Amino acid sequence: MTSVVTAGGISVTIRGAVVDESETVLERLVSDGVPGALTSGNAKLWGPDAAPLAARRLGWLDLPETSRSLAARLAEPVREARDAGLDRVVVAGSGGSVLASDAMYRTAGMERSESTELIVLDTSDPHEVAGVLAGDLHRTLVVLVGESIEADALRRVFGQAFLETGLGRDELVRRFVVVAEEGSELERVALDAGHNLVTAEGTVDDRFGALGARGLVAAAFAGVDVDALLDEASRFAGVLRQPYDNPALALGAALGSSALGTRDKLVIADHGSGLDGLDGWVEQLVAGATGKHGRGLLPVVVEGVNAPGFELAGDLRRVILGRRPDEPGPGREAGVSVAGPLGAQFPLWEYAVAVAARVIGVDPFDEPDVAESRASTAALLRSEENTAPTVVHRPPELVSDAVEVHAGSDALRGARTLTEALEAIVEDVRDGGYLAVVAYLDRVGDAAAAELRPLLAARGAMVRRHPAPVTFGWGPRSLHTVGQYHKGGPANGVFMQVTGAVSDDVPVPGRPYSLGELQLAQAFGDLRVVRSLGRPAVRLHLRDRAEGLAQLGQALGSTPGSALG
Template identity: 80%
Template sequence: MTSVVTAGGISVTIRGAVVDEGETVLDRLVSDGVPGSLASRRAKLWGPDAAPLAARRLGWLDLPETSRSLRDRLAGLSVEARAAGLDRIVLAASGGAALAAEAMCRTAGAELIVLDTTDPHEVSGVLAGDLARTLVVVVGESVEADALHRVFGRAFAEAGLGGADLARRFVVVAEEGSGLARAAGEAGHPLVPAEPDVDGRFGALGARSLVAAALAGVDVDALLDEASGLAAALRQPYDNPALALGAALGSSALGVRDKLVIADHGSGLAGLAGWAEQLVAGAMGKDGRGLLPVVVESVDAPGFELAGDLRRVILGRRPDEPGAGREAGVSVAGPLGAQFLLWEYAVAVACRVIGVNPFDAPDVRESRESTAALLRSEEGAAPTVVRRPPELVEGAVEVHAPEDALGGARTLAEALETLVADVPDGGYLAVLAYLDRSGDAAAAGLRPLLARLGGTARRHPAPVTFGWGPRYLHAAGQYHKGGPPNGAFLQITGAVTDDVPVPGRPYSLGELQLAQAFGDLRVLRSLGRPAVRLHLRDRAEGLAQLAAALA
């Protein structure tokens, strides 16, 4: 059986058993009046406990229209930047804002450097570029954005900039009245107010994402037009693709299919899968419930064809297209602006179905507080992190694990096989790489290798996810701690050969990065999650070793 729901340029195709499961949930959503209630911004949709926060977080529903008020401000900033020769745009942000802006620019072919990292190698690579042409957009007050703001401020000053010349090298996006907004005013940085009733996770079409994209050359009006085309359908009980997708996601999370395998198959929307991953995992993964997104490289990648507790989603396939992946449970096609609104609405609906608050992130706070505790120091001294001797060393790779966690493994290959074999039944393995997304890009290739190993080391292969640290902390990190307790974790850190001090802070980027890694690892282990850390004494050599061990 196949169901196709089309409206506003979006097509959602649902096949097989998903149709029956989703239709039951869909009927209940319609009878409860959810489409009208959500379109009317009724905060009690997610229960009385969630209502106070939800009342302050539903502005994303209106962004296809309200964000048009940014047009003149963005046009003015773009003209000023071009006149000053500033055409190298760097975004210092975190979470959904960074991922949405990255998707917009990759899809449009616009150049934007996204820094949502504390890796000193990656940041040093950007600092080594042409600073004379560089404009930095700072979004929000995360520890990453704050550190990068300080690092670039020093770099510009060392390049001889000061006064008004230095001030205009930054554009700040922050809520009016916030500490960052006040600091921007004092420094003379241009400020674009961020919507107070929208957060980064659900705010793909808001100022937090659009400012950097517009400065990089993206036609944001076209994105808003695409979203507006879908917006009219969101009040409808039927012929509403976002409601149908939300019912499918919610019914999966209620049943045994609590993993969502996402593969792009010719959508042309580069980066959309990564943005959707942070939305689904962060909004739904809490209170022991949720839906874990597993982004794979293609429909031919290891892990896409796994059966059992997985629901598959194809991005880009229309219902009449033949070819690989046609049997996927859900296929979604449509332009990027409409996709942002589609997924935000669908995930909000799915959270209603499973009974969680989509707008809070209680377990992200735990890792943040653990990191802060590690960074806390006396009399301005640099923070220290206690490093225990590794359980195993092979070449450039150290293996750090709790006692007896490796099951007597004597080689790196045996340690990896033990970790994969010990993934709980019905669980997953998450690879968390605190490395350089550019210089250490080979780390992403470990996901398919581990997924293939899981197919031989286990009777029932486990899904394998991959995330860059600290990016994943604002995305799947919420699910890791708050979702079903069935994950195992492989964290990877690397030696720092060229650290970057953070002006005004008693730590460097390398120390901050290690504190973030250790802080999250400490929380995972305190929750009883199996977690192993690999430390690469030499990054390139260590990654090559890992690939060889898995091959």
């Protein structure tokens, strides 16, 4: 059985058993008047306890229209930056809006009207930051988004770097564009320094803010046609009130019914959509909005429809991001397929996830568990040595050349080799659970680390009767994206954290720590919280990053010539 809902440039195709499962939920949503209530901004949709926060977080519903004035206001600053030769844009921040900017830029590709560069820095890795600092700072403009500890550190680091290039004060203040809410500390910093300030919407949070100032400003300075994105979003937003022929409502019903049933993990694969980076933005939205109070949907982003883990049965719901619902080839058996332009995808998924959260019974705007890792990081940075001595000085359970394995428990089950240790970690995932890999490394220089996901998924298929899904994320990005699910979702995850030696650290001006120390505090802080919740967690430390990654690849059976081979 197949159901296709097409409207406003978006097609959502639902196949097989998902049709029957979601129809009942869809009928209940319609009878409850959810489409009209949501588009009217009814904050009571998620229950009385959630209403006060929801009332302050529903501004994303209006962004396709209200952001028109923002696009107009940005036109002159963007032109001035280009006239000044500032065509290398670094967006420094964290969370969903940064990933939205990245998806906009990468998807625009050759359609951009200007030859510009957008570099995403939502990291504290000193190697990655140093690589960006080594580029042409005379062409560089920094867009600061949000008040994360990484953004603060990067503001200080780039300010010092600009000074060292000989920039005067007047030129220095023009090198920063700050996106901040009115009344925030970041706004005060920007006003004191004289930076170009763009006010972020106070009724939109970072997770749902793709089409607001937090997502659009960096994209606009990088040459993305913001008006075209808003046109796509507006065409689709007109159908959201409809009880029928509403792709977002159908998708929300499918997601919600999956979480209520046994398929609470979404395996997401791109199959020729052309929307580069959308999967990462969807991942943070689904995980952060639904993963709390022991419930939620775990997004599992895989490399394609032929990747290890896509075909797993059991508790998985497959989601394809494709060009059109009837596209032939692998993956057509997926439970849900979604097609349409990027601008429309943002309101589609925001609406669908908000609906799914209602079905699941959680507040999509609350982040009750995110603050724990931030507080743990802050505590470590306040400690006398800016580290966590009880973690740092504990000897590893296993050392294999460039790789140390810190299990913190008997999770290794007497493993004597790196391969045995990795297999023990995979086997430790209970049925219905998942393995989450988080790499606190350089996304550019250590890009090969991403191959750990398919290699571990393939290894799991070999050593387990019921293979478990494997997710991969970069730290500290994961703290602001899927971190809420890791702590607040179902307590069935096993965590593998990967850290690496720092060869060239970067000091943070005005702070008693370096980027390397900040990164380590974030990694250890998150590890401490995960373990305190009773989740099994293992840390692999690479004494030499390149050699350590190669060793991990060999231990997992990577083929010669691969990035980890």
